[in-house]
Amino acid sequence: AAAAGAMLFVVTHEIIPESHRQGHAAEATLGLVFGFCLMMVLDTALG
Known part of the structure; x- marks a missing residue:
């Protein structure tokens, strides 16, 4: 958790x-949003 923080x-x-x-x-904001969404999808899919 400390490394993530x-x-x-x-x-x-x-x-x-x-x-x-x-x-x-714009690119930085889109990259941040895309990365967050990808992280959430992978977290949900992989349990």
Whole structure:
């Protein structure tokens, strides 16, 4: 759980703001949403 929390912290505080500064806000947001949806589908499918 600690590793997952650390990864979420890095993504939300480092990677997303950097991609928004570079002008890739839409791609970053879509990637985050797609990744979250994929994670939820896999979690449900694999139990």
